[in-house]
Amino acid sequence: MKLKMSRSTAIETISGLLILLFMYTAISKFVSFKTFMVMLKLSPLVKSHFLFVAFAVPIVEIIISGLLFFQRTKKIGFLSSFILMLIFTLYIAYFMLFADDKPCSCGGVISQMTWGQHLVFNIFFTFLAFLGYRLMKKGQPEDNLPFKAAIQ
Amino acid sequence: MKKYLIGTLAVVLAIGAVAFTAPSKKANTYVQFVGNPATLTDVQDQTQWEQAVGTPSCDLVNRKACRIQIDDSKLITNPGGPLLPKVLDAAKVTSISAAHNVDNTFYVPTALNGTPGTYTIANKN
Numbered sequence: 001m002k003l004k005m006s007r008s009t010a011i012e013t014i015s016g017l018l019i020l021l022f023m024y025t026a027i028s029k030f031v032s033f034k035t036f037m038v039m040l041k042l043s044p045l046v047k048s049h050f051l052f053v054a055f056a057v058p059i060v061e062i063i064i065s066g067l068l069f070f071q072r073t074k075k076i077g078f079l080s081s082f083i084l085m086l087i088f089t090l091y092i093a094y095f096m097l098f099a100d101d102k103p104c105s106c107g108g109v110i111s112q113m114t115w116g117q118h119l120v121f122n123i124f125f126t127f128l129a130f131l132g133y134r135l136m137k138k139g140q141p142e143d144n145l146p147f148k149a150a151i152q
Numbered sequence: 153m154k155k156y157l158i159g160t161l162a163v164v165l166a167i168g169a170v171a172f173t174a175p176s177k178k179a180n181t182y183v184q185f186v187g188n189p190a191t192l193t194d195v196q197d198q199t200q201w202e203q204a205v206g207t208p209s210c211d212l213v214n215r216k217a218c219r220i221q222i223d224d225s226k227l228i229t230n231p232g233g234p235l236l237p238k239v240l241d242a243a244k245v246t247s248i249s250a251a252h253n254v255d256n257t258f259y260v261p262t263a264l265n266g267t268p269g270t271y272t273i274a275n276k277n
Contacts, residue, residue: 012155012158012159013158015158015159015162016158016159016161016162017162019159019162019163019166020162020163020165020166020169022166023162023163023166023167024165024166024169024170027166027167027170028170031170032205032206033235034203034204034205034236034237035204035205035206035237037236037237038184038186038202038204038237041186041202042184042186065163068159069156069159069163071155
């Protein structure tokens, strides 16, 4: 029973941290929307679709926050978070390896980080999202057993 | 309700954090070069100089066009639409003088013509 409690606490904590991250960066992008667009326009990877990306990224972040908020959609929320964080991490790694100019199109105080710090930060949250997904997957069969609490 | 407590707290914290870190309106306005610095007509094109909310990072090395600090009354709505950042007003900044950079590869602006008022050009490496 104790193990189940700590697992659910871990799931709630991880989802809370991811919601905080996605909501903060999404709102920051909308607040500084013009700066965000200029940065995307300067990015060699997305400049041809900068307007679409400028709207899509914060909207996707808010949708994922919504998925992580509700119990029924948390699992797909963790999976989506993992995929999105993986894309962000690969994007940063690409810039660190191949780009001369490195325009940071990140939201809020995260844009103040160095590229190395940003990479470590993203890897950490990618791992958290993966961990959340694994915990949800692991937890599901138990939740389906009504007599599990009695056994424990 | 209890199971939504952490999620709700996270949303409230995120909104609060943005409110405390939102950029304040600055007296200095910067336009940032968004064109190709290897193309002379891009550097001379007023619409390739877009307003930046913060201060674009430029190391002042005269290799590539980067930013110009200018009074925001010299800017107009982007021809691409009102959602896009403002650009230099061609009625006030009638032309932009540009020259080859230190190693003859890219172009950098050297002066604004017309009635640009006070401005500062900063280029980058």
